[in-house]
Amino acid sequence: MPNRIKILHLIKSLGRGGAEKLIPETALVHDQTRFEFHCLYFYHQRNNIVDELEAAGIQVHLIPSGNLGLFFQVNKVRSFAKQLGIDIIHAHLPWAGIMARSVGNKLKIPIVYTEHNTWERYNTISYWGNRMTFKKQDIAIAVSNEVALSMQLNSMIDPYQRGGRMKIKVIQNGVNTDVFRRLPSLRLSAVAGGGQKADEAISSVHSTIDKLNITLDERSEAISSLDSSLRLSATADKCLKSDAGSPNFKFQILNLQIPPNAHVIGIVAVFRDQKRLWIWIDLALKILQKSPETHFVLVGDGEWRSRLERQIEESGKSAHFHLVGVQKQVIPYLSIMDIYLSTSEFEGLPIAMLEAMSCEVPVVATRAGGIGEVIQHGVQGFLSEIDEYGELVDYCVQLINDQDLHQSMSLAARERVVSQFSMKRMVEELEGVYESVIAK
Structure with a gap:
């Protein structure tokens, strides 16, 4: 060239x-x-x-x-x-x-x-x-x-x-909106020892997989990887094309053991001071008091990890928190999130937040840096002032309890990124x- x-x-x-x-x-x-x-x-x-x-x-x-x-x-x-x-x-x-x-x-x-x-x-x-x-x-x-x-x-x-x-x-x-799309997510309860509930869950997953536009070999591979104690994300990764130009489907098991009907609040971040993740955990615990079935997923790692783990352990609510470490492929994790929560003290314009929005995840965040330039309060999510982060608890609970509002904000989040932040x-x-x- x-x-x-x-x-x-x-x-x-x-x-x-x-x-x-x-x-x-x-x-x-x-x-x-x-x-x-x-x-x-x-x-x-x-x-x-x-x-x-x-x-x-x-x-x-x-x-x-x-x-x-x-x-x-x-x-x-x-x-x-x-x-x-x-x-x-x-x-x-x-x-x-x-x-x-x-x-x-x-x-x-x-x-x-x-x-x-x-x-x-x-x-x-x-x-x-x-x-x-x-x-x-x-x-x-x-x-x-x-x-x-x-x-x-x-x-x-x-x-x-x-x-x-x-x-x-x-x-x-x-963000590449062709790549960052919400994927079909199939949630399996943690069922010790299998039994009828596990069989019903797996049967439901099989039925959904059969409807996906994939080859027989890919379908067989996905089904064989199932386990009743896992939460499965069937990743139809349309961004990766084979030489023939057809979608390259991947199936990824997420070992999170999250109940199928639980709401999931998450974040993708480097665990450093500016993210104020100790505040994130504190807000999560307050959300649990009002919505006790909620689970929380943190994707990433950094200097604050051990202190966050200690904070979670001391709360007695470890079963509700999932620190999954650094992940090369974040789309499956974004696809299981219902809310993207951010407590940052300062930001430029966070890429992970845009990726979450592209995957139809509404945002609840402090108005740090460029976040306020992206999120229109009450449209794609909710915002608080940086020092008024306590307000984020009620915003999350409101989204959990109002499914119509959640659905409208989910669609608005992706539309905002597609139209303005591609x-x-x-x-x-x-x-x-x-x-x-x-x-x-």
């Missing part, structure tokens, strides 16, 4: 955060006959998405380094970019942004930087390093209007820099940015 524009995504690490996940997800939608993608990262961790980047056609490279060591890698990155003939460096988050501006300034490579959070939330070193170098890039992309405002307010009093070339453009995050729209805007900086 001659004359493709070579884009180098620069990022500190490739964990499973929203910023990292956007790199392969956008690449899958980009026109790769026009763009060639590389990704360079520095900090290698166990739960990473390298395989997902490679599957998306991105060439992945590693220069091992910690935070402070990044300052000593500028020459290596500069040589790397020159050797590959990189046309544009697209950096994500402050540390990579600082690095990219240093590299691009000497090589005269256009620099695109995506800011995923408001500046007030960064630590002192990240904040000032980002601020002091910020005007040495071509375009700064903000994932929400609030992030854009934060960048403007924090850089407006900086002295004029000769040759400064910074522009701010808002490109709100998007990955196709996001990628078109990104390609416009790439072409504009190359034209200079």
Whole structure:
């Protein structure tokens, strides 16, 4: 593929955060006959998405380094970019942004930087390093209007820099709505030892599977995997196409033991401070007092996990909580959720929330960051002010008790993402940015 524009995504690490996940997800939608993608990262961790980047056609490279060591890698990155003939460096988050501006300034490579959070939330070193170098890039992309405002307010009093070339453009995050669709979910009770109830549950599952448009071999594989003590999600993954172009159906067992009629409230997140998941657990316990059959699913991992597990254990309600860890495929988990609950203190524009909405899950959340730009209170879900998170309990209970309201919000959630926050729209805007900086 001659004359493709070579884009180098620069990022500190490739964990499973929203910023990292956007790199392969956008690449899958980009026109790769026009763009060639590389990704360079520095900090290698166990739960990473390298395989997902490679599957998306991105060439992945590693220069091992910690935070402070990044300052000593500028020459290596500069040589790397020159050797590959990189046309544009697209950096994500402050540390990579600082690095990219240093590299691009000497090589005269256009620099695109995506800011995923408001500046007030960064630590002192990240904040000032980002601020002091910020005007040495071509375009700064903000994932929400609030992030854009934060960048403007924090850089407006900086002295004029000769040759400064910074522009701010808002490109709100998007989600691939063809991929993120709600899947048929078949809930099996935990029935010890089988018996008539287990037989009836399995018979019901067989009947539903028989109605799916899949091959005999796929149907046989799904049925043989059943177990009466599990909750089954029959995953009709229409996003993955075989060479023949037919849907590639997958069946995934979720070992959650959730009763078939229980309502499920969930979240997909990295377990870090900004998510305030200890508040999430506290609200869940209050919801249980009003709706005792509810179950709660947390997808993800992080530094807060052990403290959350201890909080749940001390509550005596462990049977209602399911911490399933990091999952490469989140669609089956989103498909069993009835409500997506978020208690964040701050956000950019959370990808996982958009994915949940695309899977017809209404949102109950604090009005953090770009969340308030997506959710219309009372339409796709309910919002509270960041410090008024206690209100979220009654909102969840209202959705549990009012099925008509839940149904209307579920459909409105997906419609909102399809019409305003699609990955196709996001990628078109990104390609416009790439072409504009190359034209200079």
